[in-house]
Amino acid sequence: MSNETEIANQAMEEATTEEQQEMQDKVVSPEKAEEAKLKARYPHLGTKPGGSDLLRKRLQKGQKYFDSGDYNMAKAKMKNKQLPSATAEKTEITGDHIPTPQDLPQRKPSLVASKLAV
Amino acid sequence: AMAGVGGGNDFQWCFSQVKGAIDEDVAEADIISTVEFNYSGELLATGDKGGRVVIFQREQESKNRPLSRGEYNVYSTFQSHEPEFDYLKSLEIEEKINKIRWLPQQNAAHFLLSTNDKTIKLWKISERDKRAEGYNLKDEDGRLRDPFRITTLRVPVLMPMDLMVEASPRRIFANAHTYHINSISVNSDHETYLSADDLRINLWHLEITDRSFNIVDIKPANMEELTEVITAAECHPHQCNVFVYSSSKGTIRLCDMRAAALCDRHSKFFEEPEDPSSRSFFSEIISSISDVKFSHSGRYMMTRDYLSVKVWDLNMENRPVETYQVHEYLRSKLCSLYENDCIFDKFECCWNGSDSAIMTGSYNNFFRMFDRNTRRDITLEASRENSKPRAMLKPRKVCTGGKRKKDEISVDSLDFNKKILHTAWHPKENVIAVAATNNLYIFQDKIN
Numbered sequence: 001m002s003n004e005t006e007i008a009n010q011a012m013e014e015a016t017t018e019e020q021q022e023m024q025d026k027v028v029s030p031e032k033a034e035e036a037k038l039k040a041r042y043p044h045l046g047t048k049p050g051g052s053d054l055l056r057k058r059l060q061k062g063q064k065y066f067d068s069g070d071y072n073m074a075k076a077k078m079k080n081k082q083l084p085s086a087t088a089e090k091t092e093i094t095g096d097h098i099p100t101p102q103d104l105p106q107r108k109p110s111l112v113a114s115k116l117a118v
Numbered sequence: 119a120m121a122g123v124g125g126g127n128d129f130q131w132c133f134s135q136v137k138g139a140i141d142e143d144v145a146e147a148d149i150i151s152t153v154e155f156n157y158s159g160e161l162l163a164t165g166d167k168g169g170r171v172v173i174f175q176r177e178q179e180s181k182n183r184p185l186s187r188g189e190y191n192v193y194s195t196f197q198s199h200e201p202e203f204d205y206l207k208s209l210e211i212e213e214k215i216n217k218i219r220w221l222p223q224q225n226a227a228h229f230l231l232s233t234n235d236k237t238i239k240l241w242k243i244s245e246r247d248k249r250a251e252g253y254n255l256k257d258e259d260g261r262l263r264d265p266f267r268i269t270t271l272r273v274p275v276l277m278p279m280d281l282m283v284e285a286s287p288r289r290i291f292a293n294a295h296t297y298h299i300n301s302i303s304v305n306s307d308h309e310t311y312l313s314a315d316d317l318r319i320n321l322w323h324l325e326i327t328d329r330s331f332n333i334v335d336i337k338p339a340n341m342e343e344l345t346e347v348i349t350a351a352e353c354h355p356h357q358c359n360v361f362v363y364s365s366s367k368g369t370i371r372l373c374d375m376r377a378a379a380l381c382d383r384h385s386k387f388f389e390e391p392e393d394p395s396s397r398s399f400f401s402e403i404i405s406s407i408s409d410v411k412f413s414h415s416g417r418y419m420m421t422r423d424y425l426s427v428k429v430w431d432l433n434m435e436n437r438p439v440e441t442y443q444v445h446e447y448l449r450s451k452l453c454s455l456y457e458n459d460c461i462f463d464k465f466e467c468c469w470n471g472s473d474s475a476i477m478t479g480s481y482n483n484f485f486r487m488f489d490r491n492t493r494r495d496i497t498l499e500a501s502r503e504n505s506k507p508r509a510m511l512k513p514r515k516v517c518t519g520g521k522r523k524k525d526e527i528s529v530d531s532l533d534f535n536k537k538i539l540h541t542a543w544h545p546k547e548n549v550i551a552v553a554a555t556n557n558l559y560i561f562q563d564k565i566n
Contacts, residue, residue, distance in 0.1 A: 031400055031449055034400065035452075038399060041457075056344065112147075
């Protein structure tokens with residue numbers, strides 16, 4: 001093969017690699033595309049979603065009302081009349097008022113038998 | 119598709135029964151939260167969000183009623199757990215039954231463990247079909263007889279009575295879990311069982327309720343450092359010293375209780391290597407394992423994460439031996455599944471009796487079965503539209519893009535509120551129970 005042809009071939013190969021790279025960048029994995037969508041909607045979303053925030057929310061499932069944090073938030077809220085900005089994490093908005101045992105809904109067991117047992 | 123093609127392992131699933139209300143308005147309490155066959159398959163238990171347990175019993179085949187061959191009918195029902203409020207911690211404790219596990223049968227009575235987020239209970243279900251009559255000191259209606267009027271002595275006689283099935287709580291295992299119980303598992307020694315919450319696993323003796331041994335504790339000293347939680351745990355079916363637990367990071371740890379009293383250090387660590395370039399915001403969330411089940415043989419275990427089911431050989435820690443895609447088309451929907459919380463749905467999985475097939479649920483009341491030998495898979499639907507007696511189930515297909523064929527359903531038409539999280543396979547026969555929100559479907563293989 002002549003020198004010129006070799007160089008031409010090499011140039012062609014390089015171009016193909018570049019084109020390939022371009023194609024790859026365009027074909028984003030569906031997961032990454034979904035991630036981009038989410039970040040576009042919630043720009044303040046943390047980069048470590050599986051980390052402590054999410055897990056601690058999971059651990060606190062069922063936590064309904066009063067603790068000192070709620071108390072302080074309620075006090076602050078009454079002072080400032082300012083709602084916290086909606087965050088990306090789906091935290092329950094607590095701290096609206098200071099609950100008392102009378103406020104808590106009395107959950108009674110269901111007196112009706114299961115409909116599977118009919 | 120698996121069905122209808124002929125060949126040894128192909129199943130032909132047919133509708134058998136459906137239990138539960140038909141109305142569209144589903145009460146939260148009626149949502150089924152666990153389904154479990156007992157060791158013989160004669161009994162099928164369900165638990166619901168309202169804290170109730172319903173046990174079905176399989177009818178004996180009889181010449182008189184050939185059409186009800188193998189049908190499951192209500193055997194017993196009771197309120198297992200009730201809602202509670204922990205005032206000290208300001209914590210609402212749901213009555214929802216998270217898991218039911220049967221004990222192996224040792225006498226005429228049946229025993230099961232049922233658990234909510236905080237308390238495990240051992241229930242005894244016993245039959246009474248005889249009644250003693252002819253007491254000396256009291257009448258048949260229970261009134262005491264005047265002792266001075268008794269002139270003769272008689273021996274009470276056992277008379278038959280209408281069958282009565284009674285459920286009574288025999289043990290209550292409470293106050294051992296700070297976090298929410300996700301699993302219970304009876305040990306092969308039939309004496310102990312384990313209970314697992316988000317951060318700890320405890321070992322109990324079935325006879326002892328005031329003590330339990332903590333065998334795993336992954337709570338960090340500083341909760342800010344929390345990176346993963348325990349999602350499921352199970353005892354090995356034959357080796358009473360071995361158990362596994364899965365994590366929210368997609369890993370499984372196998373522990374040997376002979377090694378140490380506290381099994382914080384695993385004996386085996388199962389994790390599939392991840393391609394770092396494909397990592398996204400969703401990677402860890404969808405890798406979280408929602409269920410782990412040993413095969414009946416004890417040689418394999420199966421894990422369910424959001425999009426797939428993996429079979430692991432206990433002798434190989436670095437990757438699963440089989441991976442089955444449940445609903446890969448959801449990968450391009452992860453953003454909306456995160457927003458509507460569906461990405462956190464916890465699907466269970468189960469083996470058939472011979473470990474040749476596995477089953478797990480999906481959305482739109484679809485459930486999936488994989489034949490491990492033929493590598494064929496099928497998608498079926500639990501629907502009242504296909505509920506004529508012994509009607510064969512038609513395979514379903516989700517169209518992922520392009521032209522939707524007739525009978526296919528597009529990804530965007532799937533109903534994500536119709537989730538099949540809980541399924542169970544009869545330990546010996548091809549009978550399956552599928553919980554679809556508030557309805558329980560039972561399907562049988564035609565060649566059964």
